[in-house]
Amino acid sequence: MMILLSISLILFTCAIFIALYRIIVGPSMPDRVVALDMIGVNLVSLVAVFSIVLHTHAYLEVILIVGILAFISTVGLARFVERGEIVEHEHDD
Amino acid sequence: MKINDVILKTVVKGVVLIILTLSIYLFLSGHHTPGGGFIGGLVMASAFVLLFLTYDVETVSEGIPISFKKMSAVGVLISVSSATFPIFIGQPFLSQSFGYFDLPIFGVTELATVTIFEAGIALTVVGVVVNIILSISEGSNKWKA
Amino acid sequence: MESIIIVLVGILTSVAIYLVLSKSLIRIILGTAILSHAVHLLILTMGGLKSGTVPLLGENAERYIDALPQALILTAIVISFAVTAFVLVLAYRVYQEYGTDRMDELRGSNDEQ
Amino acid sequence: MLFFYIVLPLFVAVGITLISSKIRRDLIGWVAFSVPVILFALFARHIPSIASSESIQTTFSWIPTYGIDLTFILDGLSLIFVLLITGVGALVILYSIFYLSPTDSFTHFYTYLLLFMTAMLGVVLSDSIIVLYVFWELTSISSFLLIAFWFHRKNSRNGAIKSLLITMTGGFAMLAGFLMLHVMTGSFSVRTILTELPQLTEHALFYPAMALVLLGAFTKSAQFPFHIWLPDAMEAPTPVSAYLHSATMVKAGIYLIARFTPGFGGDVYWFWVITAVGLVTLFWGSFNAVRQNDLKALLAFSTISQLGLIMTLLGIGSAAANGAGEAKALYTFALFTALFHLVNHSTFKGALFMVVGIVDHQVGTRDLRRLGGLMRFLPITFGLAIIGSFAMAGLPMFNGFLSKEMFLTAVLSVSELPIPGGAQIGWFIVLVAWAASLFTFVYSMILVFRTFTGRPIIDEDYKIPREASIGMLIPPSILATLVIGLFFFPSVLSDYLLKPAIDVLVDGGSALAPDIYAWHGFNTELFLTLAIVGFGSLAYFLLKKWRPYYQYIPSEWSFNTLFRNTLSGYERLGERVTTRYMNGNLPSYFLYIFSFFIVAVGVTWFVVGPIAVTFDSPSSITIYEGLLAVIMAAAAVAILFAQSRLTAILLNGVLGFSIAIFFVFFRAPDLALTQLVIEAVTTVLFLVCFNYLPEWKVEKLSVTKKVRNGLIAILGGLTVTIVGLAVNNYSKFESISSYYEDSYELAGGRNIVNAILGDFRAFDTMLEGLVLFIAGIGVFTLIRMRQKKGAEPRENQ
Amino acid sequence: MPAQFISNLLIAVLWTFLMDEDAFYFPTFLTGYIFGAIIVFFMHRFFGSKFYLLRVYALIKLIFIFISELFQSSIIVLKQILSPTLKIKPGIFTYDHNMQGDYELTALALLLTLTPGSVVMEVSPDGKTFFIHAMDMEVSRDAVLKSIQTFEKAIMEVTRA
Amino acid sequence: MSNSLVLFMVIPIIVGIILIFFRESPKLQSWFSIGVLTGLFGLGIYILHYVTNIGILRLDFGGWEPPFGILFVADTFSLLLSLTTLLVTIICLLYVALSPRDRMINYYFYPLVLFLNAGIIGSYMTGDIFNLFVCFEVMLLSSYVLITLGGNRIQLREAMKYVTINIVSSWFFLVGIAFLYGSVGTLNFAQIAERVAETGGDPLLTVISIVFLTVFSLKAGLLLYVWLPGSYSSTPTVTSALFGALLTKVGVYALFRVFTLIFHEGDVVPTFIAVMAGLTLIGGSLGAVAYTDIRKIAAYNVVIAVGFMLAGLAIGNTLAIEGTIYYIIHDMFAKALLFLLIGTMIFLTNKVHIHEMSGLLKNYPVLGWSFFIVILSLAGIPPFSGFMGKILVMEGALENGSYILLFLAVASSLAVLYSLLRIFTQCFWGETIIGSDEQRPLPAMRLLPILVLAGITLALGLGVEVLAPYVQTAATLLDPSIYIEAVLGGNE
Amino acid sequence: MIEWISVILIFIGSIMAVISAFGILRLPDVYTRSHAATKSSTLAVLLSLLGAFIFFWVDEGFISIRLLLGIIFVFITAPVAGHIITRAAYRSKVKLADASAEDALKPFLEKTSKED
Ligand code: NA
């Protein structure tokens, strides 16, 4: 069981690695953002699995937080790619 | 074509509620599980950040009419004052105390002065982070004009 | 594990120093951000990496990992965030005033007021 | 009591400054005049008791912790000086009241002058070397202020700076010397030091201390090659020149050497250095005086020369105190002569300065080329000039003759002295001294005859000069009277002042001191003098023939040029060096800092080594951890090659997230949480600011610079790694943190990290909140507080 | 609907107090809630709307549709990734939906995005039109158009009275 | 009693924050700040007296005994510096209060100065190395904001350099703390000292000490002073005065604390410091004549002073340490005076280069003579404050045989003298360019702080004896056992 | 036994994660890649979270609200992320893959940008 979990951990890490490749080569900015988003999602899994491995509840908050922040980062980055200005001051209309 | 953000905005409304709840949970439970004033404050601040990203500064300010600058100052004031308070009862500076109280509804509950201290920290964090983002976006506004 | 992390810290430090030696402000700021990543890892490593369980009492452990470095890093992280925020805004103000972010164009001369 | 004597001028000076606006200006002069008069009388009262070998002492404590007391002693040696200071001081102030023009500020002038008087009295009365030093510097400062009295003139300012720099340099050196003496003897008291010094000749600091003390004395007394400040100091008002730069301040160096003679005297280096420097100065001063066209410049060089003469005598006489044996009388004779000439010089030179001042004041020029025939218009002044210059030339009927004769005696005796080298070069000393006296004769004649005889150069704006007011004539007349009086009654001076002074310097000195006679029979000295007068007169009449040759002495070789070049060279060097490395370029600064770090750690490692460095680790590694490490390294390196800043920020985000995961792997949930949130917020901040920052361009760096930066970066990382590995292997001590594992009992929290943050180390946390808060304020003010466009770039408050 | 829910809650709280235990126990509250639900069910016509738990049921159904769509779409994507040669023709097409209000629109958009091979890229400023990117136009367009009706119905069951 | 130690830090913080809410009332801000600091100064005098006579005072925060908690340790050395800091700040604030109102007052100037003070005093008093880092950051952050306050573009540019360099130096600090914690496992100064002493000068610890040398040298401006001249010469007068007087001293203090208490064995580090001090003296002396901008000249004078102080540490015997303590105190006042004077000159003339000003003495005599006094004071001319320190350091050098340092110390005094005389003779002397009708008025009140400082520098010189017992007690920092005993030797 | 179910769920999740990562390597443009990211990898994470949830439930009887919340969160946000990224990509003029058949958005954007 532990072996299977370890393999899962490795696979998730590999997925991150591949996403990192996409971040590095791009070619477009949204490509990279997609990849970063993917890294975030995989990190969620990674932490979840690791919690099982360590048999601890200590990281359950971390899981949630990773998810939240990956989302926030993605929104921010997408905004930046789209508009440059990610926090607008006034209503558009 | 104007950007129609309806999907994002709708989802974020719900998401922010989750984040805010989580932040309060993290703040309160920090004494025994991961969390605490800093983390709670930061998570709460990140909820505001998400709001700013999704909506615009004016809308958010109208929705949450709080002076974040004052909030941060009050936060520091609370943490420093709670640290100073023990001096007046002859204890060393920053002495924290805790006890277990049997409260109705909540049952036996631990109450610690450190919570006040950490509340100050949390307020500071939220106030500062939000204030920074507000300042910058306000600056950009002036710069454009 | 410790040795690997220390080597990683070294690599991060090298990258950061190279960035800090650049002319462009953003590179320099990014360099400082990486410097702080590196040192946070270093502090953690100096306390020993896996010598116990998560420092939450009641985890039924014989030993808990050294919690002190964690507390220090937490403080350091927040401080470096504060500084980064400030320096970023400073950089943007400098760019606004001078129209350049290249430090070699921001030397200043001897006869300015 | 002495203390009050010393501070009296100071008090009056302060008083003058405070009430200057309320009283008439000439009243200030008279108030100032009263000070030296009173002091002279007070000091003079002590002449009898001092003559009977007593001394007067006052002590106040100042810094007892370090043994620095305000001890003042009036003995024979100081007495001569205090009388000169107050006596000449009184005459100069009287003279100046009439000399100064209505536009000059009396307040400033007399404040400085009285300040100087305090300083000078302090120098000659202090027993503590530190206190002596205090007053010593005060003389330099007041001299500085007086030279630049007309500070709107460029020459005045330059002269002031020059004199201050040179004398202060000497002062600092002297202080170092004094401190060496303190280290050697453990005492700050001159008396104690003097008694202990003769036993300490073997001490390593003996010669350094001697050299430094001499440096102080030579600079102050304008000895070659430090004499260059004195001619420039003539930019001061003439009374100042007469007082400071001729009669008193320049004699402080003489005083110092005389004072330390009992300590250092007898040492062969002390003997030769002083003698040689004195001789060179004597010659060089007189040699240069001849070529001067400005009367004050002539007097300046003449002063330099005369100071050299006194210095030579002090050198020759220096061995009188210690180990003199048979020759003690000869040494004592030289010392005695030095003191005698010191007094004589003050009288005739003081008179001459005042004469020149009168000429300048009444005619409007001091240029010899424009002067002549003043005898008719300024008869009294002419008479005074005759007296002064003949005394200076060493002609009989005037006190200068006596001391000059004795000087020649002393010089002639050098070859008989039991000092190493004395026999060999004694003759040379005589030669130099004689040549110098020859030049002295010539310039004395120039001074008086070029000014007062012959035909005046009369052009359109030439006004017939009138004799000066009586107030300006009285002071030089008094001095001239002394010049003559001392010739006829030298023993008064000798008995009451010189012999008590000699007693201070030499045990039983007064017994060995000579009686002063005008007539010694037909001896070598007389023949030398006759030769001086003969050849001198010849040289004077043939002046036009040989004086032009002076111009062939290249001026760029002079010490003046050296001084100027040193200063400008210093400024140029400073500018060149500083602007080169302080180039304002931040990357360069970082280069210095990291290079320093690498080199410093490297060198230390090399020096202290060996230190164990291995890759052993207490904990194991798993594949996914390793992979994550590789991911981080890859992301980090990729940042260097990122083509856009957004890519870089994304990669930085990867780093941040990965670190958070490492925090998870390494059992740090709180850290992971914090790191994640901070990373996201930081990324957002970067993005927010990016909108206002330019896209980053490829850094255009030469290959050399890239390699250099890369090398520094790699070495920096390597340094951290190696030390880190070494620390990792180092396990001498247990961490204190096991204490915190009782956090539930101690602080009521099961989260140890939180307990540390909220309780054990809550102070850090509190301040950290403050730091965050300040950063928030900072961002706010940075954005809000902008300068309005086109606002003037001035200091706004 | 909120009125029903609040009433239910009130009943649960009342129940908890009536039990008069020494502390707050969640099971007691739950019991009260269940009884409350039964009471509200019988009363729901007085509130003038559908019994609210029916909507909850619709919601759960919707979620299951979500999940199953997700599964299907994932498998299609994975297949395409793993197929030796990529034979896809991606593209963008429009769809005018029948949803009302932000919540419905959002729910539909999320569903569509999770549907096999389609992502909602843009919503027109008036909110009426979706611009959908399809992984493979030929396959997806029909599939999407077919399932979209189901989604709209499922959503309306939750939101509309 | 011991609780009062924290007041030096906490009261400025609390007052600072309260003043945030009174942004619109500068009068209240100024007099409130001055009043509070003055009160603290009074308290400080009392504590100084107590500590000097009875012994080191400590405050364990939260009651956690050392080495587990953070604590404040007040010995005479740290108290002397704290008190001087307070007094200088009070005078500088007085200068602001008596000057025409500046826009920056509305941008939290007073709170920031109070925070700056808190950071500095915290750095002096803390007994924990990580807390020292945090206190540094409080001080640095305040200084970052203060340095940009004014909105002048040159300020922003120089602030950029100042901030980034300090970020790097803070990084070095953390690296050092990591290494130190990794090797000795504690953060408490006294316990670190104890443990380091136990190893008897382990080579690794010596290497680690070099990291700290780098950090504190950066802060002190010892050799690594590249950040200093630009930033000190671009800020408004009072900020320059505060920085010139106070900031580098914290680095100097840290060097003294760390290298007398913790890493005092072996002669590698002292040699390093000696070489660095020597180079600093040379660099400062060269820089002081390289510019015609009077602010730059003043800034390089700061560098020279740093070199001098560290020369004292390098020499390291009782005489030199005592001398340096006198010198540090003197320099804080004298540098504040120098920068206030320079700022006033710029205010009056609107010029910064020496050749652009002339004859100021005629219209502003008090200013001119104050400048003259500060020259003498900084050059170490008695009876002004600089001389006692100079004499003792020189004697210390002689006793130790450090002749090169002795020479450089003396030579640098000449550089100080010359560089400042250039200002005096060129700007105050000479023909007065501006007629008395067009001159800017210089109200007497504005001169008050300047005169007070000038008076202090004279009083310090004449009144050495008053300070002597304190300085002698402070210099016992050469004997680390006193400190260690006070911290780890059981409860008070 | 049920623990095995959770572990297998996780394992499947991890495989899906790798495959979808492979997808963003292989697919031709950002729009198609975002399909891989928003769908497959969302499913992957849901599986692993579900696995963890089941594991803790079965193993310790611990019902983790936080994990449930996490599942819901990812479920809601993943499509939104896909939506805004593709929109941003299109608006920042990232080209569609050459094989693309149709672009209904292009005329719209062009038309309305003229109106602006
Ligand atoms: Na000028």
Ligand code: NA
């Ligand atoms: Na000038």
